Amino acid sequence: MTTQSQGLHTHVLDTLGLEISSGQCPPGSVLRTDELAQRFDVSRTVVREVVRVLESMHLVESRRRVGVTVRPTETWNVYDPQVIRWRLAGADRPRQLRSLTVLRSAIEPVAAGLAARHATAEQCAELTERALGMVATSRGQQLEGYLEHDIAFHRIVLNASGNEMFARLGDVVAEVLAGRTHHQVMFEDPDPAAVTLHVRLAEAVREGDPEAAERITKEIAVGALHELDVLAP
Amino acid sequence: MTTQSQGLHTHVLDTLGLEISSGQCPPGSVLRTDELAQRFDVSRTVVREVVRVLESMHLVESRRRVGVTVRPTETWNVYDPQVIRWRLAGADRPRQLRSLTVLRSAIEPVAAGLAARHATAEQCAELTERALGMVATSRGQQLEGYLEHDIAFHRIVLNASGNEMFARLGDVVAEVLAGRTHHQVMFEDPDPAAVTLHVRLAEAVREGDPEAAERITKEIAVGALHELDVLAP
DNA sequence: AACCCATTAGGTACGACTTATTCAAGAGTC
């Protein structure tokens, strides 16, 4: 998922991005383009392009006569999906999952409220379908199927909110949900209460009840946060 | 604020980014690296680095034998501060300001609630100081001074929330507030009610009252949204 | 302490070559 050999650029970028965001190259450490070119056995051109991209993500800073310096964490573009993926793959996944889940708990209730006002008939139908899909896959170790429906469900809500910024958070939510399923040792079937809440949320949106949609989504968020507290200290 | 001549790369990137996000190069249009190199009178090297950065923002897609294609809006990295700046400088600033303000109205109340729990004594002090600064500059056409305090105030709240994702939204909020002051023809002094709310929010955070902090911030957000409705149809 | 200069590593430019796509022309089939 992280790297293919579809181009030298991609490979170098992904490797460096991962090393930096995993803390392997701590803030302040200096990279030299020539060394990188040697290390990856690519031309300086490729390295420079990679550095420029990392620079645009504020992961590094390139200064003459000094080299490419890793910048402090506070300046990262933490909303860049690529950065999120790197960080989720790295060492502090727990911390990252937590802050992203808190973000979700702030955004999604509001988005759900808006969705209840703006969702089209088609979106309502697809939402219901996904909720039913979650019910159908909620028992018997069908975690992957459940995950797919879960992601699609939340994506629809965010899109239906009609707000561009919310809609673009779909990828982030997808990463969080996938991370939770794949890495948080989720042996068991999903919490039945959560499944019910999703069904009820679909109903609330369909019936155009913003208050209910917001309230129910808050409950879902509380559940997700609680789950984090239980599974990760 | 947008562009300096601090490097060819920066200039080309900024110009192209602006042209693309302002819809001047609509999605689907194709750019050729050689043409760009000619147009900006720079080497292909520089153009390629710029294209790579635009690609990392998902503004364009570079394919062999076809050129650099502008991607549809839905794929932009709309959380990238650079993209936000370009879009706010472009044609659809109103739409952009609205969706960003809605985002704020979702995030900031939650952030304020967390800030009331986690803010350090120092942060509380600075918050109060900024609130007083807002009061002091709220009358007599001191819009720039007011703006500075306003930005600092919201930044502190977001930082004090202790959540990294919230904290990194400080730049976005700053852009929104600056955009509002500079472009929304804000002849008059700020709304006294809003000033009062900021003072009360500082108090609530200092006294560690999350519910009050959240409630007050919601009121501030409602005011901001209402202001948009009045000034921009 | 202030100044100057050599060193260093990134910034830019250019030219050559490679590779993936595309598009169109031509061969083959029904």
Place this chain on the structure above:
DNA sequence: GACTCTTGAATAAGTCGTACCTAATGGGTT
């Protein structure tokens, strides 16, 4: 004759290496 399939030439991005420019740095000189 219309259609599909193959093939090959044209094209624009991808990669590379080198040469040179420029700014920041650190040490050495006054």
